[in-house]
Amino acid sequence: MGDQGTVWLPEAASTVAGDVDALFYFILWVSTILFIGVIGTMVLFAWRFRRRSSQDRPQPVRENKLIEASWIVVPTLLVAIVFVWGFRVFLELGIAPPNSYEIDVRARKWSWLFEYSSGAQSSELHVPVHRPVKLRMISEDVIHSFFVPAFRVKADVFAGRYSYVWFEATRQDTFVVACAEYCGMAHSQMLTRVVVHSQDDFENWLANNAADADMTPAERGERLYSQQGCFACHSLDGIELTGPSFQGLAGSTRMFTDGTSAEADANYLRQAIVNPAAEIVQGYEALMPGTYSSLSAADLDALVAFIEAQ
C-alpha cells in the first residue's frame, strides 16, 4: 500500500477524495484560526487585566453593539460558506454516474461477500481502476457499515433494504475495507481488502473466478469457506476465534453444553452447519447464524469435505 497521505488524512485514492480533503482542510484551517483568535485573546486578557490587588474595583464596560453584532454576522457567513460547499461535495458522493459497474454486497457477522454480474463471488472486493463502481449492499443480520478510508466513502448496510455507495478508484493498489457500524463481538475483525486492478486484469480475475467445474469438492469448500465468511469465526490453524477452529475437528469427539457428546463425522458436520442451534459446543455461545441452511446440497458437501481435510 502506497503513500501515507497527510498528517490528518490517509492516502487518497478515489476521484471524490480530493474534494473531500480540500473541504476538510478548509474547515480545519478556519477552525484553527478561530480557535487561536479566541484563546489568544483569552490569554492576553487574563494576563493584561490580571488582578493586582484585592481592592481592585473595575468599572463596568459599556457594551459595544458593533462588536456584538459582528460576532453574530461573521460566524453566520462562515457557516454559510461551509454549508454550501459541504452540500455540493455531498451530492457528488451521493449520485453515481450512470455507466457505473455494479457489484452486489452482502454483509454479515463478520464478513463481506461480493457478487459480480459474471457470477463470480469473493470475500475481498475486486474492482477495475478508473471506472465508477456502484455497490448495492444488503445485510443478512444487524447493521454494518461499508467504509473505505482511502476512498472517503461510507454507508450503513441494513437487513431488508438496499443501500448504495459508489466510487472511482484512481490507483492500482489494495486498500482496507472496514466495518464502521458496531455489529457485535468481532466488529473490529470485520475487515477485508479492496483490490484495484487494471481493466484487463480485472477481466482476467473475473474469468478465473467464474469457472469451478474442474475443482475438487475440498477446493470448492475452501472457496466457500472464504466467500461465506466462515473464516470470521473458524480458524484453520487452531487459533480460537468466536467458534471452534476447524483444525483437527473432523473425527474428534465434541462435548456439548447440554452434557451430551458426539463424534464429528460428516453427518454431524453437515448438521452443525445447517442447524447450528441444535447443539452448542462447550465453551462457546450460540452465535453461529442459522442462515447457512439455505446453502445448496453441493455446497454443503464441499464444505464438509473441506473441513474433513483440515
Next chain:
Amino acid sequence: MSQAAGTLKHYFVTSEQQFDAAKMGMWLFLVTEILLFSGMFVAYAVYRAWHPEVFAHASELLDWRLGGLNTLVLLASSFTVALSIHFVQKGQNRKVVVLLLITLLCVAIFMVIKYFEYTGKFAHGIFPGAGYAPHGEAYAEYDIPFAPQFFSIYFIMTGIHGVHVLVGMGLFVWLVTRVVRGHFSSAWYTPVELTGLYWHLVDIIWIFLFPLLYLI
C-alpha cells in the same frame, strides 16, 4: 383566600404562590405525558403512512361500537370530575363524594369493556408481537404482513392508556377517602383540581386514540 391552618408549607410565602406552583407543576407533568404518547403516535403515523391499506383493513377488526361506548363513558367521567371540582369550590362535600363515586363507576365500566375487547382478541390469536397468530372466522385472513404491527401498536397505546386509567382510579379512591375525612374545603382543594386536570388529559388522549385506531 383564607388558609386552612397547616397546609401552607414553610418555604412558600403565600398560599396563592403555593397553589400556583402546584398547578404549574401539574401542567408541566401533563406536557411530559403528551410527549410520552406522542412517541407512540409517531410510530403509528409512520407505519400507517407506509402501509395504509393494511392498517385500514386491520382496524376493521376493532369493534367501533365498543370503542364508541368507551368514549362516551370517559366523556361522562370527565364531566362528573369537572362538576366535582365545581362543588368542592363551594364546599358542598357531599355532592363531591357522590360525583367522584359516579366517576369511579364510569372508569370501572371503561376497564370492563376493555377487558372484553382484549380477551376477544386474544381468543382469536391476536396478540402483540411474535404471538400473533390469527385464527377463526373473519380473523384468519388477517395473517398478512404488517397487520401484527397494527395490533402491536394498538395494544401498546391502549395498554399504556389503560395504565393511566388505572392510576386515575387509584387517585379517585384516594380523593374520596380524603373528602370523606373532611380534608378539603373551599379554601383548599388543590388535589381535587390537579387530579381533574390529569383526568382530562387521559380523556383527551383517548379522544385521539379512538378515531385513529377504530375508525380510520
Next chain:
Amino acid sequence: MHEGSYLGASRGLKSWLLTTDHKRIGILYAVAIAAFFLLGGILAILVRTELTAPGETVFGQDQYNQLFTLHGVVMVFLVIIPGIPGILGNFVLPIQIGAKDVAFPRLNLASWYIFMAGAVLAVLGWLLVGKVDTGWTFYTPYSSGASNAVLWLTSAVFVAGFASIFTGLNFIVTVHKMRAPGMTWNRLPLFVWAIYATAIVQVLATPVIGITMVLLFLEKLLQIGIFDPALGGDPVLFQHFFWFYSHPAVYIMILPAMGIISDLMGTFSRQQVSGYTFIALSSVAIAFLGFLVWGHHMFVAGQSALSSIIFSMLTFLIGIPTGIKVFNWVATMYKGSVWLQTPMLYALMFLFLFTIGGLTGIMVGVLAVDVHLHDTYFVVAHFHYVMMGGALIGLIGGLHYWWPKITGRLYNETAGRIAAVLVFIGFNLTFFTQFILGSRGMPRRYHDYSALMDVMPEAAMLNLASSLGSYILAAGLVMILVYALHSLFRGKLASANPWGACTLEWTHTGPVPDAHNFHETPLVTRGPYDFHLADDVFGSDEEDS
C-alpha cells in the same frame, strides 16, 4: 460543625436519607455521582489499557465491548445528565433566587431515589443477567437480538429518565414561582438561566427516550416488530427516536456547565458578564435549536439526502448562539480584575477545550466530511472534548467555586492548581491524538486495530500516547478527590464570601447557609454581577496576598 447551619441542623444517616432540604439533596447527588464517575472512569481506563498496543492485550473482544458500553451508559445516564442540575442546581439555584427551597421538596427527594433505583437496576442487570454489549446507543436490531440484560439496562434508562424529568419540572416551577422580591428575570444569575433552559429540554425531550426505551423493551420481550427488520420493522426509525432525545440531551449536559462558566467569568474577573441578555437568551435559543438537528447522527444511515441537508444546515446554526457565549465570556475579562484561582483555571480550561470540541462538532456536521469521519475516533474525540472537556470540567470548576459554601472549608489552593494542570495535559494527550486517529480512518468501538496497522503504522504510537494521557488525567482527578477529602476534615474554615462574589448565596447567608437559607426573605436591589455597586461584598478576609 457550624451550629445552626444546614449541616448541623440535624444528625444521623436518617436525617440525610429522609431530608427534603435542597442543599442536602444536592449532596446526596454529589456522593452518588462521584461514585458513578469513579466507576465510569475506571471502565474508561480499562478501555484505554486494552488499546495501548495492537492485538489483544488484556481483554477479549467480548469483554471489551461490554466495557465501552457500560462506560458510555454510566457516564451519560448516571454522571453527566444528572450531574450539574442534581448537584449544583439543587444546592445553589434556590439560594441564588432567594428562595427557601425548591417548589416541591418531597418530589426532589423522590427524584434522587428514582435516580438511584435506575442505577440499581443497571447494576442488577449486569450482576444477575450478564453482558450488555450494544454500545450506549442500543441500535436495533443488534440490541433486540442481544442478551436479556438489555431489558434491565433499558428499564434503568427509563427510570433514570423520570428522575431527570422531575428535577427539570421542579426547577421550572421554582424559577417561575419562588423568586424573592426584586429578583426580576434580568437579575437572575446566568447559572439560573442556564438551569432553567436545561430544565425545559429535560421536560420536553426525556419523555421521548422514555417511550423509546419502552418500545425497545417490548420489541425485545414480545417482538412487536417496530424496529427489527426481520419482523418487518425499521431500524432507522429507532435511530430517529433515539437521537430525537439524545441530541437535545447533549444540551442537557452542556448548558448547565455554560451557566457555571458565566458565573465564574463574572466573579473572577470582578466584572459584569458581557452581553448578559445575549448569554441568557442564547441558552434558550440553543435549547430550542437543539430539538431540530438530531438527524446529523444519521448522515450515512440512509436517510433521504434532503433531510440530511436540512439537518446539516440547522446543525451549523447552533454554532452561532454558542459562539455568542464564547465571545462574551472572553470579553468579560476585558478591563476586569482577573483572579486566577483554581475555579477560574477551570473556566479558562473550559473555554479552551470546549471551543475545540464545538468547532470539531461543526466539522462532523459538514455532510461530505462526516461521511468520512462518522463512527471513527474523530467523533469519539469530539464528544469527549465537549462532554469531559466541557460539561465535566465545568462541573469540577463549579464544585471548587461553591466548595466553601457547601462545606464551610477551603481546599488547598496549590494542590488545586497542580491538579488542574495535570488534568489539562492528560486530557489533551488522551483525546487530541484521537482526532488524528479518527480522521486517518480508525473506526470506533474497535477492540483491536492491528489489521489497520499496515495502512496507518502510526496508530500504535498514537494509541499508546492516548492511553498514557488517560493515566495522567486519572492522576489529576484522583488528586482532586484526595485534597477534597482532606479539606472536608482538615481544611481551613472559610469566610462567608471568600471570592468576593455578588450573587445571593454569598452575600445574604453565613459561611454555610442554615437549613432555611435565609432568616428573612431577601430584597434584591441590583443585578448578579454589579460588583461596582456592592461595597459590602469586598474588603472581607480574602485569601490572596
